Amino acid sequence: xxxxxxxxxxxxxxxxxxxxxxxxxxxxxxxxxxxxxxxxxxxxxxxxxxxxxxxxxxxxxxxxxxxxxxxxxxxxxxxxxxxxxxxxxxxxxxxxxxxxxxxxxxxxxxxxxxxxxxxxxxxxxxxxxxxxxxxxxxxxxxxxxxxxxxxxxxxxxxxxxxxxxxxxxxxxxxxxxxxxxxxxxxxxxxxxxxxxxxxxxxxxxxxxxxxxxxxxxxxxxxxxxxxxxxxxxxxxxxxxxxxxxxxxxxxxxxxxxxxxxxxxxxxxxxxxxxxxxxxxxxxxxxxxxxxxxxxxxxxxxxxxxxxxxxxxxxxxxxxxxxxxxxxxxxxxxxxxxxxxxxxxxxxxxxxxxxxxxxxxxxxxxxxxxxxxxxxxxxxxxxxxxx
Ligand code: SF4
Numbered sequence: 303x304x305x306x307x308x309x310x311x312x313x314x315x316x317x318x319x320x321x322x323x324x325x326x327x328x329x330x331x332x333x334x335x336x337x338x339x340x341x342x343x344x345x346x347x348x349x350x351x352x353x354x355x356x357x358x359x360x361x362x363x364x365x366x367x368x369x370x371x372x373x374x375x376x377x378x379x380x381x382x383x384x385x386x387x388x389x390x391x392x393x394x395x396x397x398x399x400x401x402x403x404x405x406x407x408x409x410x411x412x413x414x415x416x417x418x419x420x421x422x423x424x425x426x427x428x429x430x431x432x433x434x435x436x437x438x439x440x441x442x443x444x445x446x447x448x449x450x451x452x453x454x455x456x457x458x459x460x461x462x463x464x465x466x467x468x469x470x471x472x473x474x475x476x477x478x479x480x481x482x483x484x485x486x487x488x489x490x491x492x493x494x495x496x497x498x499x500x501x502x503x504x505x506x507x508x509x510x511x512x513x514x515x516x517x518x519x520x521x522x523x524x525x526x527x528x529x530x531x532x533x534x535x536x537x538x539x540x541x542x543x544x545x546x547x548x549x550x551x552x553x554x555x556x557x558x559x560x561x562x563x564x565x566x567x568x569x570x571x572x573x574x575x576x577x578x579x580x581x582x583x584x585x586x587x588x589x590x591x592x593x594x595x596x597x598x599x600x601x602x603x604x605x606x607x608x609x610x611x612x613x614x615x616x617x618x619x620x621x622x623x624x625x626x627x628x629x630x631x632x633x634x635x636x637x638x639x640x641x642x643x644x645x646x647x648x649x650x651x652x653x654x655x656x657x658x659x660x661x662x663x664x665x666x667x668x669x670x671x672x673x674x675x676x677x678x679x680x681x682x683x684x685x686x687x688x
């Protein structure tokens with residue numbers, strides 16, 4: 303059985319995912335960071351062995367698209383040379399870690415990430431496919447809105463804590479205990495009867511599971527920071543990635559001048575140490591650019607499953623979406639670009655677009671078979687003006 307045909311797993315580099323435009327090869331940067339040589343090398347690999355397009359995912363990973371079975375082997379060799387390849391599928395799958403991009407030289411974030419990566423590699427834990435960790439150890443939390451099952455955070459006084467998702471309070475830990483405690487929480491999750499490959503911590507706790515006394519905490523985590531936006535930060539320049547997809551040429555430009563890239567789960571990338579906003583096709587540099595409010599999958603003609611050109615429609619509608627709302631345009635019901643809910647979701651079908659309000663591609667549409675040109679000429683239908 304080919305790797306690509308295995309079901310019930312999360313795609314990675316070693317075991318890619320088939321898509322309409324070929325294999326999708328997911329690369330998980332260690333510590334959530336690519337040095338400049340790795341970023342430039344990835345751009346080269348995407349051009350040589352893929353179709354030149356690179357997704358920036360909601361797990362802060364990159365995906366090289368349009369890879370064939372033949373070029374996959376060559377791509378893996380290239381990733382190994384860039385030290386971006388895990389030794390095996392199990393290690394790669396467990397290394398599902400979000401890292402705050404706002405760490406500073408000399409703080410503990412990168413060391414915690416490296417320790418957790420190593421501990422997970424050694425653990426042989428069989429975790430559910432989406433089970434993940436977050437290292438969100440700044441003065442305020444920036445990853446609270448992003449999916450994770452075990453979090454390493456700080457309290458208001460700066461002490462470290464480990465918190466299971468779904469628990470309001472975390473367990474205070476010394477620096478040397480943080481990774482071991484995070485792993486102990488994951489072990490407890492596995493041992494407490496979660497056999498389901500889709501199991502998640504918050505659901506487990508909500509269903510009545512109780513953390514053991516040794517892992518339960520009474521410490522309030524630090525406050526949550528307002529959502530990050532494109533702009534200049536002490537750590538560098540944060541840019542948005544239109545539709546979560548870069549061309550190899552834009553990734554090359556971003557990695558130019560020797561700047562490392564810190565990945566985020568917000569379809570934004572931080573160019574480390576950069577003091578001016580980068581400019582390249584497909585980058586969003588304005589903090590309130592309407593393009594930040596729209597999500598669209600590859601769509602036609604890039605994906606064979608697609609019933610419509612999703613990105614053209616999303617771009618045409620972006621200016622009509624309220625500042626606090628989000629529009630998701632999906633080429634089919636699979637919802638590859640966004641599995642969660644959005645204020646407005648348009649799903650392309652063979653009969654036109656289905657409209658879902660405050661839901662996902664899998665929810666019941668309020669209207670079916672809408673015509674693309676009608677939506678563009680009267681976007682009030684999206685907001686309930688029908
Ligand atoms: S959601 Fe979009 S990218 Fe995913 S299979 Fe459907 S059309 Fe293709």
